[in-house]
Amino acid sequence: KWRQEGRLESELKELDDFFNRTKLPRTPVNYIIKWVTDYARETGVDGFRIDTVKHVEEEVWKVFNEQASIAYEDWKKANPEKKIHDDAFFILGELYGYEASGGRKYFFNDNPVDYFDYGYDAMINFGFKRHAIAPYKELFKRYDGFRDSLLLENPKDPAYFMNYISSHDDGQPFDAARERTFESATKLLLSPGMTQIYYGDEIARPLIIEGTQGDATLRSVMDWDTIDKDLLSHWQKLGKYRNNHPAVGAGSHHSLEYDGPGTIFARWYDKNGFKDQIIAGAGLKDGSLTIDVTRVFKDLTQLRNAYTGTILDVIDGKVTVQVNRGVMLLESL
Template identity: 35%
Template sequence: MYRSLTPLCFALLTALPTLGQAAAPLYLTVDGKPIAAPFDGGKVIHPLTKGSYQIQITDDGRLCGPAEAAPLPFGKALPLAECGKAKAYQLRVMLPGDYEFSFDEQRTTLKVLRATKKGVVTRTPPEVECARWDGGPVTASVKGVWPDGTRLRDAYSGQEGVVKGGKLTLTPSASSGGLLLLEPVNAAKRAPFDWDQASVYFLLTDRFNNGDPSNDNSFGRQKDGKDEVATWHGGDFKGLTEKLDYIKALGMNAIWITPMVEQIHGFIGGGEQGSFPFYGYHGYWALDFTKIDPNYGDEESLRTLVDEAHKRGLRVLLDVVMNHAGYATLADLQDLGLTSLAQNTGKLPEHWNSWTPSGGLDWHGYNQFINYQSNDWSKWWGKDWVRAGLPGYPQPGVDDVTGSIAGMPDFLTESSKSVDLPEFLKRKADTRATPIPGASVSDYLVAWHTDWVRRFGIDGFRADTVKHLEPAVWAKLKAAGNAALKEWKSANPDKKLDDLPFYMVGEVWDHGVSKDFWYQNGFDSLINFDYQREGALTHAQCMSQAEPTYASYAQRLNTDPNFNVMSYISSHDTKLFFGDYQDVALQKRVANSFLMLPGGVQVYYGDESGRGLAKDGGVFDQALRSDMNWSELGSGDKAGLLRHWQKIGQFRASHPAIASGSHKKLSDAPYSFVREKDGDKVVVVFAGRN
């Protein structure tokens, strides 16, 4: 999901002390150890890995601590109080990296945030010990896998050979990275699709392909005329439909699209300094769950997208948000008739979404025009629907379920109370939302989301912010999704791909390859955060280093029909694999190791094409959401990179054994293994780095 003002999801529970106005050096102390360098120019940058830390400040040898514990939102400057008893601040870091601790000029406030890179910085990956391939023929043992006389094909180069004496000799293609992908020439008939073999192409609709420029500025949304960090860029369903053959050619069997429902109409301030307008282009700031955001298209273009995807054997996963709604913006107050919540409107343009900062204001300045103390906030979502820091509303808590992510209104999904429609939806002329007698908040959310399944044949959900809701709510969503998809398939027998039930994969932040209670509450799979940080780079450097991971994943996932994960190397929240090193050769090698993983995989748009980072405006995850680099794919090294990913992806698609079969190492030199499932059998040989 997008985490807005807290992209790292870390909590710093402190009330920060004043260290006085003395000019003495100040030092950051982490877990009782002072950092060598003092605060330089009011700030210090220090690397932190994932974990929890005890943070203190040293002033003239005195350790200062908070008077009372209190949360510190990301990037917010809190006042410093007098030094009291030496208590440590509790800092929880979810994403490794450099963190910046900074004071203002008068040393009256302190802020903590993730340090951002200035410009594009490329690095050289650490060298990993690996066998070397001289570019010549490679002899691989396939004894016990296929009998002598079996004719095999290298799926990468198209070469064929016959097994003799339990061995096969072929020369890997120079562009393969020393790889042979061996399959029988007379292969067994491909098994029917199963979600255990999911190869999912994940894209941000707005940043992928613009098929209809006429819908680029719905609700009067504006460009900023500068870096366009978080404005709408124009990608839509029509543009995605135009690229379905491209996705199919990558060997993908499903696409995951970001939430498509109507987003907040306006913007908030982006970044610590409010340096850019921030719209809900990503889809995670919903306004009306029953309408498609017109920037993405309309119902006809959605139906065309799903139907055309199904014709190509591509399932459609819709990203859904059950935890929160979007912020209130100036445009929403005007468009929804909530003008009584605005103030100083004489200083606003005719169309409030056209406001731009001036007179020393930044983009956060839009807040001066909203009256957050008005009792008329009952006309918005209302106290029975969300927690929010507004008059009459329940206040957010401090745990995962009752807390508010980045200050967004948090749905009361735990409540069993029957609720009416929110006041603004009652007045919204184009909504499909209607009262549901006796329904709770979670009942409405389940009904709204599964209505898309029932009407359009959506095959499954990618569930956002899973741990922030009660497990029973997810189980309810899964049951309703099953019923809705069954209805659609019954009504559309000529369009359905199969009779598989509804599928759900969840984002439980920082979850790895472990089976827990979420699998008993609606989820078929969970996103695997471990692989990107623990295996991807090393395995790309040398594929044979992946053997322990391959063996472990196959044994844990493929011996349990009710357990799977979806691994990735890049995402919209964490990092781009290509972003760190800008190395096309490395990006080719990571395809070899990553696409051979047992279990499900998620390819993030541009993994296959070397899509680079965008300007981030000081909000690091915005760099991960650049426009798809279509213009680079016609020729040159990026075109070769794409062809490589296509070949590896098609091999994975042709052989269910790769994702869901047994794994057995055959040899260390050259490194090789066999995967096998229900008559499908392949051998992968890695000759070494060339």
């Protein structure tokens, strides 16, 4: 094939250069590592999601992840005008059954494996769909604890997790009947940790299809003609807020004093000179609500409710905010 395409010599030279530089043996797996990590070197893709990590030996993943990072750094050096950030390459792994609640290790019977020791930055969390049954306050506090626990187990090698509520091969999603769609969005997008939105979560795409077998029921048609526009707007507002504020997914979580349904909380993020802070509420009663914001926004005279877009005056350290769909999302202007 290479000879027919007129690139045999260049491809063989690339292989020679790779093996001379890395000192890796010329085994089949190392040829594959070279070719797959070339995606990062040639396109600038800044991360891989790997499915499924248990099917490959841990030492192979260590080499693969090291070479993927090197490949991405090579691309950044060769394309300084194209890179959109200077973060390191990111490796996300899937291993069915891994849960953030169990810490860094996954137990194969009596043989625990810490995939973070082999170059993984994050693992998909298969526990969120069950944990999401909990009330908002309990859920957010619990996931803040998981986040802190993973980071503290080995501060020099941070570990992260990614939550989901439904997936392409998980037959027990949080809301299979799509009866708690707004709650699903709020809990997933306001919980500490990374998030994965499965296609159709944001428009209540059916997950129970008559006549299907196996996973097919989870992979129904994305019917744009039957969109629940209110639900889509809810996902969009929460998603935009999360995207604009690293504190939502990666910040330190603190529950604020509040006597009512749901929870009001603050989150602070401070890393590499970048600071972010928010106050948000979930599971609240719709209507007007007055809250004290001095713990987070001590000197500000105005805030914005990102859910409604309304500008709020801070009077004597308090704001009166309108709660919609059980949510309020405060941010500085």
